Amino acid sequence: MKIKFNLKREVKIIAAVIVVGGIIAFTERRQSTASIKDITIKMVNLNENHFLDENDIINLMQLNRENLKGASMDRVNLKEVEKKIKSEPFIKDAQLYSDLKGNLVVKAELRRPIARLVRNDGPDGYIAEDGTVMPVSDKFTARVVLISGAYVNQLLKQNNANDTEDGQHLIALINMIRENEFWNAQIAQMDIDSKARITLFPQVGDERIEFGKPENAEIKFKKLMIFYKEILPRMGWNKYNRVNLEYEGQIVAE
Incomplete structure (x- = not known):
C-alpha cells in the first residue's frame, strides 16, 4: 500500500498550529495582566429559586468588589475563589473567567429544592x-x-440523601410525584418513620395513605389511582380515614 506524503501541506498545518498556539498563549498572557473593570454575576436556575442573590455570591468570594476594580487579573486565584463559592450548599457549580470587556465573570448554578424537611426540635432543611x-x-x-417524621433527623445528618439505599428510593419517589401533574398537586406531605416507612397526606381528602417503604412506587400509585377513581366517587371523599397500599394486589381502606 502506497502512502502519499504532501510535505508542503504538512508544513502549512504545522505552521497554522504554531500560529494558533501563539495567539492563544498571547491572549492568555494579556488576559492575566489585564485590569479588572467589574465583577459580573450570572446565576443559573434562578426561576422560583431565590435562595441567593448577587451580593451573597460576592460575599462568598471574599473579595472586595471596589478594591478589585482596576487591579490586575492575576491578583485573583480563580480556582480558590471557585472553591469558596462551591462550598455554599445552595450552589451546585461555579465557574470564574474574564470576558473580552475586562470583567471578572462569575457563573453560579443554584441547586433546585424538591422537598422540605420539617421538624419540631430543630431547624428545617431541603433536599x-x-x-x-x-x-x-x-x-x-x-x-x-x-x-x-423520625427519618428527617437521619436525612439532616447526611450530606446527600443518595448516600443510603432508602434515601435513593425516596428521591425516586419524590421525583415520580413531581413529574405527575395529579400527584404533584394532590400529595402535600410525607411522614416517614425511623424505618423509612412512608405515610402520605393529601391536599384533598382526610384519609391517611399508608405507602410503606419507598419501593414498588409505580404499582402503589396505580392502586391509589384506582381508589380515587373507582372507590371514592361511590363511597364519598370523607368515608375513609386510612388507606393501605402495602399489600400486594390489595387496597385496604377503613
Whole structure:
C-alpha cells in the first residue's frame, strides 16, 4: 500500500498550529495582566429559586468588589475563589473567567429544592434535585412537598440523601410525584418513620395513605389511582380515614 506524503501541506498545518498556539498563549498572557473593570454575576436556575442573590455570591468570594476594580487579573486565584463559592450548599457549580470587556465573570448554578424537611426540635432543611441536603433560607421559601417524621433527623445528618439505599428510593419517589401533574398537586406531605416507612397526606381528602417503604412506587400509585377513581366517587371523599397500599394486589381502606 502506497502512502502519499504532501510535505508542503504538512508544513502549512504545522505552521497554522504554531500560529494558533501563539495567539492563544498571547491572549492568555494579556488576559492575566489585564485590569479588572467589574465583577459580573450570572446565576443559573434562578426561576422560583431565590435562595441567593448577587451580593451573597460576592460575599462568598471574599473579595472586595471596589478594591478589585482596576487591579490586575492575576491578583485573583480563580480556582480558590471557585472553591469558596462551591462550598455554599445552595450552589451546585461555579465557574470564574474574564470576558473580552475586562470583567471578572462569575457563573453560579443554584441547586433546585424538591422537598422540605420539617421538624419540631430543630431547624428545617431541603433536599435538592441531586440529593444534597441544604439548610433553609431567610430569603425564600420553596413550594415543595413536606417531609416530616423520625427519618428527617437521619436525612439532616447526611450530606446527600443518595448516600443510603432508602434515601435513593425516596428521591425516586419524590421525583415520580413531581413529574405527575395529579400527584404533584394532590400529595402535600410525607411522614416517614425511623424505618423509612412512608405515610402520605393529601391536599384533598382526610384519609391517611399508608405507602410503606419507598419501593414498588409505580404499582402503589396505580392502586391509589384506582381508589380515587373507582372507590371514592361511590363511597364519598370523607368515608375513609386510612388507606393501605402495602399489600400486594390489595387496597385496604377503613
